[in-house]
Amino acid sequence: MTGNEAIAEGAVQAGCVFYAGYPITPQNELTAYMAKRMAEVGRIFIQSESELAAINMVLGVSAAGGRVMTSSSSPGISLKQEGISYLAGCQLPCVIVNIMRGGPGLGNIAPSQSDYFQATKGGGHGDYHSIVLAPSSVQEAFDLMFSAFELADRYRNPVIILGDGMLGQMMEPIYCTRKKRTTQNAQRTTQKKWALTGCKARSPNIIRSLFLAEGKLEEINKILQKKYKKIQVQEQSWEGLFLEDAHTVFVAYGTMARIARGLMYGLRKKGMKVGLIRPISLWPFPLKAFCNLPGVRRYIVLEMSYGQMLEDVRLAVERKKSVEFFGRAGGGIPKEEEILKKFFKKKVEL
Amino acid sequence: MKKIFSYPTSLNKLTTHYCAGCGHGIVHRLISEIVDELNIREKVIAIAPVGCAVIAYNYWNFDVCEAAHGRALAVATGIKRYRPDNIVFTYQGDGDLAAIGTSETIHAANRGENLTVVFINNAVYGMTGGQMAPTTLLGQKTATTPAGRDASLTGYPLKISELLAQLTAVKYIERVALDSPQGVLKTKSAIKQAFRNQVENIGFSLVEVLSPCPTYWQMSAKQSLDWIRDVMSREFPVGRIK
């Protein structure tokens, strides 16, 4: 299965009842898969007229209580920012997949990680955060869809799956069970007391993000900030490898983490004490991963961008450790040799 | 004695924020009466626009969802597809429906979504201070056409209802005017038809209401009604369009 298809199948099994999307490379397989699978399971698929329309359909379904998803790639995600801000303001759950490509502008269709800032720092207007999860294998892409929908519902908040063109197009075998979970998950709506269902036997529900009364918006913002704090405390996730004895630690997510992992194993075979921190939640950023690692002397951040996650790593280590960086974007995926050449003075051949 | 007139259950007992002589309050009330009469209050989900009517949910006593400016019909599409047994309607101004939301409007109509649309055409942007709307008449003075709308610079009043009538999936379009008590009654029966169509699964139905904005037309309430009758409805003829 490709990463795109795994994400789609994961969403179906996690109970996604509605998908809307607009074609864009490199995530077209995801939309096509949903077109076929959603019909098979009797749910709703719409090819919308634009990403704007898609995200607003998502807002409608979410307001009505359904588990809902849209997907796109970088330029399309820019268009969705308006809707994401409204979803955050209305406290509505949903899942948004961004299979990143090169930017800025129309850029190209090569894999990229240049939308990290946009995803983790808000993206649209207003003080808000989406929860951002970054899978680095096809299996993980599938598995994270369950967490994504759970987190979205638990916190009534948008969740972004941040992948890249490489992950989307790559094929790997995965374990997935197609049966029971699917329908069970689709019937979760009943617990959403705030959802718009028609005001039968209750007073009317209103979904809104406009608060004009004196002091009201500040109150709402404080509620949001409290929620974000809670998410930051409870939902950091990462994978740490060889951190017990590592002197040098790579920090990388998604496709770059696969390259970092290969490098790390190669270097360890040569007897070098190298480890890896692979953030899985990009927001909340896994600050905890950087605590209590007295033996680490240097962090090497690897990204397919010109240094976006780098800023969060710097904040995490509070200038107490050396943080170095290698990144490329717009031209494809960095090679092991170029990374080795930059950071390891003695020639290392893996 | 039989009670033949009362306050609609679907309308909250509040004073609205609308200016004196504004059409929004009238149409809110008509919708509330219709929802009561069709006995669908517990099934209705409304989409409020961004425009003067953004806080319509303060006045209506049923479920309401806010939508970003122009996106009401995309939001409504999501809700109706997911909850086909609910009655979903949008309430939109001319800026919302025919400028920033044109794409969402045309495509929801073209998909034949089984929705009811109440379209308030007041020929200006009320909420932001009386700027030109796509429906502003030629020569009409607004905040952004201080010398009057000039076709060579800004084109002509957009007849979105006639445009939508071209689409095969669209089932019902009528233009009405709040220019007189008779006009109000006709407005009610057209909107009621648009709701009935949804109940009966007939499909996309839209009612365009020529509605007064005395504040930004810089007229009295009475002059506004005369202007609708004598000027505005020449450009936008009332009656069944489809």
Ligand SMILES: Cc1ncc(C[n+]2csc(CCOP(=O)(O)OP(=O)(O)O)c2C)c(N)n1
């Ligand atoms: C994206 C965006 N652009 C602009 C605005 C500002 N805005 C609010 S209402 C409005 C126009 C309202 O006019 P109309 O839809 O005709 O409704 P009316 O107020 O006349 O009832 C505009 C431009 C906004 N809220 N959002």
Ligand code: SF4
């Ligand atoms: S500005 Fe115009 S549309 Fe808005 S409330 Fe006043 S009269 Fe009504």
